[in-house]
Amino acid sequence: NMASPDFSDDDGFGGVRPPRPAYSPRDLMRNALVFSASFAILEGCISATIIISHEVVEHHLASSVSAVLYLFFALGTLVAPALVRRAGVKRSLVASMLMYAVYTAAYMAPSPTVLYPAGAPG
Numbered sequence: 001n002m003a004s005p006d007f008s009d010d011d012g013f014g015g016v017r018p019p020r021p022a023y024s025p026r027d028l029m030r031n032a033l034v035f036s037a038s039f040a041i042l043e044g045c046i047s048a049t050i051i052i053s054h055e056v057v058e059h060h061l062a063s064s065v066s067a068v069l070y071l072f073f074a075l076g077t078l079v080a081p082a083l084v085r086r087a088g089v090k091r092s093l094v095a096s097m098l099m100y101a102v103y104t105a106a107y108m109a110p111s112p113t114v115l116y117p118a119g120a121p122g
Contacts, residue, residue: 042097045100049103050069052107053066061110065116069103072120102121103118106119
């Protein structure tokens with residue numbers, strides 16, 4: 001009977017993780033509040049963009065761009081765990097927020113050639 005190896009320090013890519021820094025409860029609370037506020041603002045912008053999009057562009061275009069957004073969002077959940085393991089949580093969150101920002105900004109020049117590509121990574 002072979003003992004299972006301990007991979008607790010393995011980063012999954014052949015290296016060893018550096019020791020985790022000790023965070024104080026105050027740091028954790030501050031980070032949680034910043035993350036919560038950032039997410040709330042971002043989600044508010046996305047929700048407002050989706051709702052207002054029908055007034056900015058044709059109904060069919062707004063609906064199909066929203067469909068592209070949610071299709072790629074759903075497909076992204078299949079690869080997200082691997083991307084988070086590879087890039088890390090913080091980088092993954094920042095990249096995701098930037099992609100949503102691109103989607104929102106695309107409505108400043110609303111045309112199918114701008115909106116569809118912006119909806120895909122968003």
